[in-house]
Amino acid sequence: MHLIVPIKPLHLAKSRLLSGGARLxxxxxxxxxxxxxxxxxxxRRAAGVADVVVITSDPRLTAEFTAAGVEVLADVPAAGLNPALRHGDTELSPRGARIGALQADLPALRPDDLAAALRAAGADRSFCPDRHGTGTTLLLAEPGRPLDPHFGPGSADAHAESGAKPLLGPWDSLRCDVDTEDDLAAARALGLGPRTAAAIA
Ligand SMILES: Nc1nc2c(ncn2[C@@H]2O[C@H](COP(=O)(O)OP(=O)(O)OP(=O)(O)O)[C@@H](O)[C@H]2O)c(=O)[nH]1
Ligand SMILES: C=C(OP(=O)(O)O)C(=O)O
Incomplete structure (x- = not known):
C-alpha cells in the first residue's frame, strides 16, 4: 500500500484552527x-503500509520530510486537494502497489488503528469517515484501480456514493482529524504524537 498524504502550504493550512485565535x-x-x-x-509504522508519500509545495515541509526519509512529490500549483491526490495517484500507480490517501491532520494516530482499518478494508474500495461522520480521513482504492478522490465538505457521503465501503471499527485515532480547537482537544484526550504535544506545550 502506497499512502499519499496531501499537505497545503503551512501559511494556508488549517485556517479554521488559525481563525480560532489561540496562537500566532x-x-x-x-x-x-x-x-x-x-x-x-x-x-509509516502501520502494518500493511509499504510507503508513505507526501504531496506538498511547502519548502519547509519538503525539507523536513525529506530529512526524515519520506518521499515528497511536488504539488500541482494552486489546483486543490482532489487534483493533488489525482496527481499523486498518477505518479505512483506505475509502481504497482495499491494506492490510498490519508489526511495529514491526525495527530493522535496509532499505527495499530490504521493497520486494523487496512485489514478490514480487504481489497475493497473503502473509506474511513471522520469522528463527525461527515468528512473522510482515509480513502483506499481497489488494487489496480484509480483512487477517484471526492474530498471536501460532505466527503463521507460522496465517497459512499462513489461505491466505497465505510470502515466503521473502533479506531478512534484514525477518525480524529483536527480542524478546530474542539478537534484538537479530542485528539489530546486520545493521546497526541510527540511533535504535536511539544508544539502545544
Ligand atoms: N497537497 C495539497 N494538500 C491539500 C490541498 N488542500 C488541502 N490539502 C490538505 O488536505 C487535508 C484536508 O484538508 P482540510 O482538512 O480541509 O485542511 P485545510 O484545508 O488545511 O483546513 P481549512 O483551511 O480549515 O479548510 C489537509 O492535510 C490539507 O493540508 C492542496 O491543494 N494540496
Ligand atoms: C477535506 C476534508 O477534510 P475536512 O472535512 O477535515 O475539511 C474531507 O474530510 O473531505
Missing part, C-alpha cells in the same frame, strides 16, 4: 507541521 501565525505553522509529522510517522 508562527506557532500555528509550527503546530500544523508537527501534526503532519506525527501523522506520517505513525502511518
Amino acid at each position: 501565525p508562527a506557532a500555528h505553522a509550527e503546530l500544523v507541521a508537527a501534526v503532519a509529522l506525527d501523522t506520517v510517522a505513525a502511518a
Whole structure:
C-alpha cells in the first residue's frame, strides 16, 4: 500500500484552527507541521503500509520530510486537494502497489488503528469517515484501480456514493482529524504524537 498524504502550504493550512485565535501565525505553522509529522510517522509504522508519500509545495515541509526519509512529490500549483491526490495517484500507480490517501491532520494516530482499518478494508474500495461522520480521513482504492478522490465538505457521503465501503471499527485515532480547537482537544484526550504535544506545550 502506497499512502499519499496531501499537505497545503503551512501559511494556508488549517485556517479554521488559525481563525480560532489561540496562537500566532508562527506557532500555528509550527503546530500544523508537527501534526503532519506525527501523522506520517505513525502511518509509516502501520502494518500493511509499504510507503508513505507526501504531496506538498511547502519548502519547509519538503525539507523536513525529506530529512526524515519520506518521499515528497511536488504539488500541482494552486489546483486543490482532489487534483493533488489525482496527481499523486498518477505518479505512483506505475509502481504497482495499491494506492490510498490519508489526511495529514491526525495527530493522535496509532499505527495499530490504521493497520486494523487496512485489514478490514480487504481489497475493497473503502473509506474511513471522520469522528463527525461527515468528512473522510482515509480513502483506499481497489488494487489496480484509480483512487477517484471526492474530498471536501460532505466527503463521507460522496465517497459512499462513489461505491466505497465505510470502515466503521473502533479506531478512534484514525477518525480524529483536527480542524478546530474542539478537534484538537479530542485528539489530546486520545493521546497526541510527540511533535504535536511539544508544539502545544
Ligand atoms: N497537497 C495539497 N494538500 C491539500 C490541498 N488542500 C488541502 N490539502 C490538505 O488536505 C487535508 C484536508 O484538508 P482540510 O482538512 O480541509 O485542511 P485545510 O484545508 O488545511 O483546513 P481549512 O483551511 O480549515 O479548510 C489537509 O492535510 C490539507 O493540508 C492542496 O491543494 N494540496
Ligand atoms: C477535506 C476534508 O477534510 P475536512 O472535512 O477535515 O475539511 C474531507 O474530510 O473531505
